[in-house]
Amino acid sequence: MREFRSLLAGAGFEIVGLDPDAPEVSETGDTFEENALIKARAASALTGLPALAEDSGIVVDALGGEPGVHSARWVPGSDEDRVRALLARMAEVPAERRTARYVSVIAVVLPSGREELFRGELEGRLAEAPRGTGGFGYDPIFVVADGRTVAEMALEEKNGISHRSRALARCLERLPALLEEG
Numbered sequence: 019m020r021e022f023r024s025l026l027a028g029a030g031f032e033i034v035g036l037d038p039d040a041p042e043v044s045e046t047g048d049t050f051e052e053n054a055l056i057k058a059r060a061a062s063a064l065t066g067l068p069a070l071a072e073d074s075g076i077v078v079d080a081l082g083g084e085p086g087v088h089s090a091r092w093v094p095g096s097d098e099d100r101v102r103a104l105l106a107r108m109a110e111v112p113a114e115r116r117t118a119r120y121v122s123v124i125a126v127v128l129p130s131g132r133e134e135l136f137r138g139e140l141e142g143r144l145a146e147a148p149r150g151t152g153g154f155g156y157d158p159i160f161v162v163a164d165g166r167t168v169a170e171m172a173l174e175e176k177n178g179i180s181h182r183s184r185a186l187a188r189c190l191e192r193l194p195a196l197l198e199e200g
Contacts, residue, residue: 024177029190036061050074050087051135054125062127068197070189074122074181076156078104078144080111089155097155101148105159108144116144120160122181124189130200134192138184142168152176 023033043060047053050073057071075089085092085104093103108116120140127133140162148158150169153176157168168176177183 024173031193036064040064045073045087047073047087050121050123050137051125053087054123054135055127055133058125058127058133062129066129068126068128070124070126072122072124072182072185074120076104076118076160077121078108078118080115080117081107101156101159104144104156105147113143118142118144118160120156120181122185124182124185126189126193126196128196128200132196132199134189134196136185136188136192138181138186138188140179140181140184 041060041064043057045053045056047056053073054071057073058069061067061069061071073087075086077083077086085100089100093100119142122138124136124138125133126136142160142162145159145161145167148169149167150158150171152171152173153169157176160168162168162171162179168180
């Protein structure tokens with residue numbers, strides 16, 4: 019929510035999260051698109067309002083796309099535990115094969131049943147060790163084109179290039195018309 023509020027500041031939309039006591043929605047989809055739709059459908063059904071939901075993760079080419087949709091629950095424990103596990107799996111992978119991407123899919127579901135999806139990606143590669151103190155998740159090992167990890171960037175910089183900001187930019191291009199169409 020913090021990231022979306024920051025990305026949407028000044029866009030003219032009020033972002034309201036679900037009540038903390040709202041029923042938990044299980045992410046049972048096999049794709050980012052399916053999981054985003056599951057969450058947005060549930061939120062729209064619960065509130066009777068247009069709903070925006072996102073699913074995201076890291077896709078590592080040398081691991082056949084893992085952790086993918088399971089990124090946040092790929093390994094039990096903390097973000098640091100997942101980073102350590104990913105680095106261990108990649109230990110013997112040479113630099114030229116350490117390519118990865120962050121993927122974000124935003125689903126918009128309207129009470130009328132209309133649905134649209136918006137995808138954003140950020141290409142990068144995996145570092146051999148964590149660097150930086152910002153961000154969360156896999157940010158300390160996700161290296162972007164300028165050689166820094168996402169965790170070494172200021173929040174404003176990250177928001178300017180992130181997979182979420184790219185998906186959200188596509189969403190914002192269509193959102194006014196979608197809301198008007200109902």
